[in-house]
Amino acid sequence: MNKINNLFFTVSLAALMSGCNSEIDLVKNGTLQGREQTTIGKAIESVLGDVEWNSFETDKGVKVVEAQGWPGTDLVGRELLKNYCKNPDKYKIQFILHTDMKSFEVAYCGRGDNAGPCDGFLDYAYSNNSSYAPLEKVCKETFGEFTDPRNHITYETVKIGDQVWFSENLNYSMDGSYCFADDSENCEIFGRLYTWDAAKKACPEGWRLPSDDDFYTLRKFAGGTKAGLQLKSTSWFGKDTYNFSVIPTGYRSTSSQYVGLDKYYKYAFFWTSTEYKYNQEQAVNFRFEKESFMGSFNDDKINGFSVRCIKGSQAETAQTNCNKDDGCFNEKCEWICE
Structure with a gap:
């Protein structure tokens, strides 16, 4: 009964x-x-x-x-x-x-x-x-999977607003990419860390490195100043409301040291495709740390940061992610690069 x-x-x-x-x-x-x-x-x-x-x-x-x-x-x-x-x-x-x-x-x-x-x-x-x-349609449209044909690794994907993201960090081995502490097991857990030049080429076909504007769009949709809390994994004291599941991954510094994963300081850095316009040796990244923090910074391109791929090519998203300073858009935000 x-x-x-x-x-x-x-x-x-x-x-x-x-x-x-x-x-x-x-x-x-x-x-x-x-x-x-x-x-x-x-x-x-x-x-x-x-x-x-x-x-x-x-x-x-x-x-x-x-x-x-x-x-x-x-x-x-x-x-x-x-x-x-x-x-x-x-x-x-x-x-x-x-x-x-x-x-x-x-x-x-x-x-x-x-x-x-x-x-x-x-x-x-x-x-x-x-x-x-x-809910069937919502489930199908919101959550998916993508298998990278280059190494057959399958990633979970998630639709947040009008954007479709990997909900895991990229783990594709190439020149300019590293495993935290040079331990291959860390790549399985955290994904790889990439220099900026490597990050621009790392995403598989049909996906790309997100721009600074892409991350700001995500940040705005996920609550602005509280976005970090909504996007961080529950294992990192976040709510993970949008299943973006950010975890602390640390980074590889310009001196080839691995930092940002110790007991007191935990960070997650993600490269954007946006070059820092005042210094050609730097590019923009988004950083997650304590509580709800999610902010934009510029750092040396030889740092090793994580990569989250976003769906679509630069040409397909030119109108919504126009950055005239990167040399691939004209004044009308038309894509001009091959």
Whole structure:
């Protein structure tokens, strides 16, 4: 027998009898006190897909009516989306019937063992602008994989706003690339560290080294000053809301020393394709460190930093990522390089 979960939110409901005596019809045709504009059944079926209703009795003799359906796009938070897409499960609402069989109360709302606030779910179900929108398309468009044909390494990818990124650091061996501390196992964990010249050539066909503007677009979408917190992995005290999953990787300094991964100082540096216009020996990078920090810096091109590839060629994204100082755009932001 199924067992009711512990009550974490209880609200009394008044039932409207429609001539049907079944326990399921009692709940489906009932109305929420103060929200008599529609029945409970219609409210739930507007925000869940393929809803199934059933009733059962617990081993303690409690009568329960249960509705299960697929959650829509507004019911699964962005930070939970990746887990849901890999392990989809239905959303469940359970109602306990009172002994008079004329009223009942909400006992459980959530997915699997992840109970949620029933008041929040009911607010959502009864809101005027809520309707079921399937998640399958969102999952397919947001998360993907790419296998690099050069070395057959597969990377997870993620769509954030209008951009598609690797959600892992590049690990492609080439001149000008290094493993942290010259230990090949670190490349498996952190990806490789690249000089700027190597980084510009490192991404596979169909992908490219992101520009300074690309990172600013990402930063703006992910919350501006709080973007670092949203983009960092949960293993690095971040929320990883967008599944960008930044981890500390350290870097290779101009003196060929490996730093930035000790007990007190942890960093992640990512090269951009943007050259620092005031010094031809430097280029722009984005740095992640404590808490929510995500900032732009310029450093010597011979430093070894991480690479995150972004989908598309420079020509395809010329209008949205125009940087006239890099010599490949004219005044109209038209791509002029071969």
